[in-house]
Amino acid sequence: MSSSSISAANILRLATSVKEHLSYVHIPTASDIGLVLVNGWCSTLSGSRKNNFFAQCARRRKLTLTAYDHYAHGLSSGSMDKFTIGAAKQDLLRVLDEVVAPNQRQILIGSSMGYWLSLLAQRERPERIAGIVGIGGAPNFTALLLDELAPGQIDHLTHLARTEQRASYQRPSQYDPAGYEVGWSLLQEGQQHYITKGWKVSCPVRLFHGMRDRDMPWTEAIKYIDYMDSRDVTITLIKDGNHRLSREQDLKQVAKELDLLSGCEMMGAEREA
Template identity: 35%
Template sequence: MRETSGSLERPDGETLAWRREEGAGPTVVWLGGYRSDMNGAKAQALAAWAVESGRDYLRFDHLGHGESSGDFVAKGAITRWREDALAVIDDLTEGPLVLVGSSMGGWLACLAAMARPQRLAGLVLIAPAPDFTEKLIAPALPDEARAALLTDGVWLRPSAYGSPDPITRLLLEDGARWSILDGPVPIEVPVRVLQGGADEDVPWRHALGLAQAVKAEDVVFSLIKDGDHRLSRPADIERLIAAVSEL
């Protein structure tokens, strides 16, 4: 086993940073959440698991996240992050894949699975947030946020995890293009969903709606009653590794 790393250049000159633990397939690909990066607890835990088990594992930072380049406010949108995820899959992997998506990464994992169905062996989704721009953020915007979006194109939403989250008009308008919960989701590979019952960012019923919408029959929805949005406690990490190992 050895770790390799690099950057994938995109047509507009932006670069996506990536790291890989080389091993046996299927290749596990990590798709992080909104404003998270590939050095988070869950992504790092999967890297350690890959080394111990001899599995192929690839993680990367979305544009405007972590070690990747790009203006988060000016370019950050589901269309762009979806295109970048597909570029990573197409350019850096071969053969079957298990996509592991956390929060927004769960939405991107579903979009990637729908675009590359022939490559997918399974999906593991942690607090998946499909359609979060339209169904979770937009309805809850306070008046001052709507005013800021109209005048400035961006609203800085207070965050429990650190600095405020920039919510942009681009993100909200673009996200509506990629809604998947309004009809059957054409994913037919095995799916495992881990969801916290105490998640204040993605209500468990929202994640359950995705589990019910996918066409696959082999779907397991695990509700961790006292779990928060991050699901990064040791027991949560064990559940994640077990789900990935199963697929």
């Protein structure tokens, strides 16, 4: 693997069933802390400037790095119309249980949907998670997608699902000319995993959010911060930042927080200079 990027040549497979697998990268170290990159919806582990940046962060700080593709994303198997939040949460738990060392605590770096999944996972594996760093966090984003649909579209998707046809639609995206496939099961099942008031959080949470985020308005991000039952939760608003926050100056801000959470604060600033 390159010293500063995630390479497809180093991708491994984790079987999740007889027919399905997750593709992942795992670079172990002897450190007490590791980083797990939890991608957003329709994002993949390789070819991402953000993931490459954090791979470099991990290498320079001698922290274990783990990154993976969600079900039906990147090199992982699966069909996008069957992708759900619940299954994605289980896959993250599987990575924590079967890939990373059992005696090593992890900082989850959750981008967009990955932040939502991280908040779900910490409730089930509190002893494994040292902190959550969110980037353009998008909890409950499926509710926003559901609100976009007209009654006729909902009826059509419901009919497709009942007749066991491919129940999905293509949603336009500023990130992909072809748009994104949205499964009806994603929108329906996602309701079972909404972040709600009084959400228990057992680790530090640090969210970075752009005030020019068109996908998840910063006002929504603050609302979900307020839902969390913890005092160790902060949000940093970046006035000119968009949803992805993948600019160098954005990522360097995140890296400083990683230094604090991982105990590398004495060396991080110098290494990112």
